[in-house]
Amino acid sequence: MRIIIGRAIKPVSDWWFAPAPAERLAAVRIIVGTFALAWILIRIREGYAVAQLPAENFRPTGVVRLLESPLPPALALAISIATAVLMAAFVVGFRFRLLAPFAAIALLWTLTYRNSWGMIFHTENLLVLHVMALACSPAADAWAVDRKPAQPAAIGYGWVLKLMIALTAATYVLAGIAKLRIAGMDWIDGEQLRNQIAVDNLRKALLGDLIAPLATQFLEHPAGFIVFSVMTLVLEFGAPIALVGPRLARLWALAAWGFHVGVVLLMNIWFLYPLCGVAYVAMLRAERPGMWFLGWWRRRRGMPAA
Helix, strand or coil: CHHHHHHHHHHHHHHHHCCHHHHHHHHHHHHHHHHHHHHHHHHHHHHHHCCCCCHHCCCCHHHHHCCCCCHHHHHHHHHHHHHHHHHHHHHHHCHHHHHHHHHHHHHHHHHHHHHHCCCCCCHHHHHHHHHHHHHHHCCCCCCCCCCCCCCCCCCCHHHHHHHHHHEEEEEEHHHHHHHHHHHHHHHHHHHHHHHHHHHHHHHHHCCCCCCCCCHHHHHHCCCCCHHHHHHHHHHHHHHHHHEEEEHHHHHHHHHHHHHHHHHHHHHHHHHHHCCHHHHHHHHCCHHHHHHHHHHHHHHCCCCCCC
């Protein structure tokens, strides 16, 4: 029986733990970590301003439900600054095994605390999940300020990338499920999507914001929204195809990126994590630019190739 189970599990194990270079995982760590660090730094001032709002505006969500009342604004600011410092250590790979889990927890807390004061930004969920996955992995075995380990990680580096791809795929599948829960199969007729785009742009116009550049043109052609609706569901429910292999993963990532560009053009809503391509970096050969630069630098300095 054990032999049968072992034979059944082995192909799955070989697929999940397929080898990947340590430099690829390190590049993903640097890219995702840099985005998270920039996100925190850009929003520190806003977060501090929000933390000074009246306590009745505080609606704790997620891990922040541990609090019965808001933190003093100075403490909230200090936590945000500490999060930025930890994320900087995360990016450069400083004391990674010790500090990376704290960086992930701090990021989760800081972003959730900000969301407890108003609109919940679900688009930050995937960023936090990716940082958590990296924090629990040997992502600093290469391209880190700490000394490189004498031996590579026993279980390799590819499984972390697979986990990040699976997390990405799960968020898109959940988005598709949410659409069907709201409208059922009526979503496919395009009317729900058309109404959503029309209402969103009308709200922007009434509030003095910029409307999407292509919204008015496409709203005059209802039939086109049938195509958009079907393509959206195919993209979201088809996200697990990214786990099949690298080529399919890259093709799906390109389609998903195009989808988010379409959201900008039709709704002027910017999901920066996927729009910058960072959400899909685990699906790419992310180490190649860094390897090219290091090779160029060594050649320029007359150093031997690594």
